[in-house]
Amino acid sequence: MSHVSEARRPWKLGIALTLLFVMTATFGPLLYAVDPNAQNLLSVLSPPGAQYPLGTDQLGRDVLARLLHSARYSAGIAIAVVVFSIALGCILAGIAQWTGGMISTSLVMFSDAVYALPGLLVTLLLADVLGGGAMVIVFLLWIVAWPEYFRLSYSVGQQIVNSDHVLASRLAGASGGTIFRLQVLPVILPYLLSLGAISVGRIVLAIATLGFLGVGIAPPQAEWGMMINDLRVYWQISPVQLAAPVFAIVWVVLALLILSQSMPKAKPGLN
């Protein structure tokens, strides 16, 4: 029906925008090989020009270079968090599925508890105490992100494991690993990936919020939220420099928005 074809077009646009973001994050810093932390105190807050395509910040650092390195930083953290979360979520869901009983119940309860926790709060509480840094941020975002994947794979998994053809495979003597690889994974993967794509966008925004609040991300790391916070004092003097990270964020937001509106819904219809 027309509803489907309508949804497909923006879906491609969303993928394109996300891919563009990942490509920029990967190759941008290579193509525009300027040190994002090199400062030039003789030309602070200078407007865009030949030497600095997007101008310089309050320490005379190249805003374009910082923009690209920030993309790499955010994308790197986001992808790491999503990969770790998928891994942990699936493993725990598998354990819960196969063992059942007390372990299963307590795992579900635990994940419900973590899921019901406003994640940013936990990150704020611990990031400063643990001293910040990329690894700490990955860890903190990870420990609040995995329950989503656990819930998804647990409920989809349950549906599959109780289905007739899995039962048939079991009777035919297939091992747990084989069943997982051949029958569970192909079904579950699209859901996980679509949830993952949305998570990447969300995590990039969470990192920007942390950077803006000045918690957990230490200078001289280039980060969009932190760039905005540093430059907003000078918005009348250097509007381009402030607008650049804002547009970068809007870009990710847009990609995320289109994706989340049009990707296959990650709701298997089970509770």
Add this chain to the structure above:
Amino acid sequence: MTLAALLARKALLILTITLLVASCSFWAVHLLPENIAMQIAAARFSGTEPNQQLAEVVSQSYGLDRPILVQYADWLAGTLTLDFGVSLVTGRDVVHDIAHHGQNSLRTVFWGFIAGVALAIPTGYVCARFAGSHLDTVLTVFSAAISTIPSFLVAIVMVQLFVVELGLATLSGTSGWARLWVLVLTIALSISGLLSRVVRTAVIDVRLQPFMLHALIRGVPERELFWRHGLKNALRPVLNYLPVVFMFLIYDVIVIETVFNYHGLGWALINAVKALDVPLMQGLVLALVLFYLCCTTLSDLLTWRIYRRKAS
């Protein structure tokens, strides 16, 4: 599910989360190399030279010389009785600060929520009624965009526009409409975007239900039909969606309050984090988490109250 079972489940969840947060903050602080006795000493006797003797006195008076597991148990017991200790900066009871800032936050969050809902429901309903039209597209794109753009960006723009340029709002004080309306508007915008999309989908779904189509064909006016039968069905997904809205409210509290210099829980949290004021930090985080959980519990109760006949 019976009311008792629902409440018991919620109470258990709240208890688990409280213990989880309390444990996190305890171990994060106590596994650090920095000497907490010294920190407390420094704050309590602000300005004194470092002094081992003083640290020992403080250590004893705070019970920091006991085995760590005893301290942990004590900490959890304190947390459960809402005794978070004293702020390392002001020397006042943390509960006092939470009550003070909480009252401020509650004021904006309450009105922000009401305004957000008041904005979202008509928007969503109009979008659904004219689904596919240009109006629908414009409203949907606008609401989606405003809800996904980080609220600190929205807040910065609001401050520049309404406070600095137009002088229609202020950045000091914690009450009065001149102070509150921009905050309320910012919060309302950030949650109404999400909510209006849920309302839109819910209303579209209800309109496509067989009983609705059937009644329409029989000539019942749509508006009357919707108010009589459709509303209750359309409301359910909206109610189910409320926890997400509350989550956004909590994030807004932190970010928007910081930008607007509004002295609520979120503002206090950011300042406590910067000062490494651990008792205050953990008290504020728990207060925010509990507030969130109470909101979700309330919305669950509401859902239960409306739909219990179906469930039984």
Add this chain to the structure above:
Amino acid sequence: MKHFFLAAAVTGAVISLTAAPGHAGPADDTIRIASPWKIGALIPSASTALSRTGVVETLTMPTTDGEIVGLLAESWIPNDTLTEWRFKIRSGVLFHDGSPLTAETVAANLTKFQEQSSLRTAPVTNIAFEGDEVVVKLDRPYSILPAVLADWNTGIVSAANLTDETGDSVAGTGPFSVTDASDPTMLKLSANDDYWGKKATIGKVEYLFVPDAQARQAMAQAGEVEFAFSLPVTATKMLASADSVQVQIQAIPRVRALKLNGGLAPLDEVVVRQAISYAIDRKGIASSIVGNPDTAASQLFPASLPAWHDTSLEPFSHDPAKAAELLASAGFTKGDDGILIRDGDRFEIEMRTYDSRPELPVIGVAIQSMLKEVGIEVTMKQGDWTVISDGHTDGTLEAGIVSDSFVYVPDPIGALSENFYKSGGFWGSMNWNNDEFDALVETYQRTVDPEKLAQLRTDMVAMIHEEHPMVTVTWYDDVYAVSKNVSNFTFDVYERDFGLNRLTWAE
């Protein structure tokens, strides 16, 4: 469901209406101050707000020329050996709670807060009272006691405030009294009608803690506050078009410096600290971040303190090559990543900054990059100022960007003995122990002969110049905004009193 919504709406309405809206300005006779400094515990030694807004007063005070005159003390006299000082306490002064100011209360205050105020740097053995006199005994001759007692942190509060409980209010003797301190972020004051000195003409004051520099600037721009202190230097450009407010730049005897933990290898070596000093481009920082090239420090004390500024000293210079040379002579070699290594240890330090003075974190990042160039890796940690004081106290601080006044004790020897004597202080050196310097300080404190004092000053300053117990970066311009509604404001370079009782509303 109806009941629920009704209950919620009523609760919300009640919450919203419990506090009355507040507006500033001549209309309701209220001066509002946006300050980056938190109010903290309501004790004079902990809260600068209490002294600056004129709630508490000290025994002595400096005139604008730096001469020490009496405030709560009418007069004072030392014995011949300068080991015993008698302060005659002003009579007829009342605390805000109605109790009279007595020598007994003053002695109790000084004793209680001795360890928390500048008095801890004085060799005090006993504080007592006799009649209307406070008698301070010291174990060695000490000429600068009256100056020490002018520091804001030696303010006097009434006997009822001397308990161990930190209360919700405090009673001092100043021109303004606290009317409401229940909000930990705001201090409400009103004029004290029984004040013994110049009574305030302005009725009320609200001191607001606004940690965000951008918010302070916006509040000044919108005319919401009469004063906004510690603004970014770009505020002069940003607020140029505002018609209700003026941005002022005031040079004050204050320094921004890189505080180093001198007890931590390799920062305990003089050559390493000298190398760090050579690595820093002070001119660049002063002109681009502070906005005034003249603030680039050439030595510890600025020229505005002529007695302490020694023109014969060779000025600090920016010379990365020299820095590299010194570091190499200390046994460091560059590793593959450009970071120096010695005996397998990478040269990496953690540097803490705070943003109550908005330029400090920016200077921190600038220095981080300058040190990287000579091969020192710096990680930054930003918080509020307690990360410095706590880190100093518990010994975990490695380096920090700090700023301190030379004249809290109106004689710079106070700052020197506070910050460099023995193992240092929060806003000065840390674990730098130099017996020769300590001996000079002690000699200075008991000397009265002007020529000898001048020689001692030269020697002390030269020693700090050579050894860099903390690396001086820039001197200081304070940027603040003041409303055109207010007249008679003069900035107190001693940063102890805003002088609110002298203010009047402009016609």
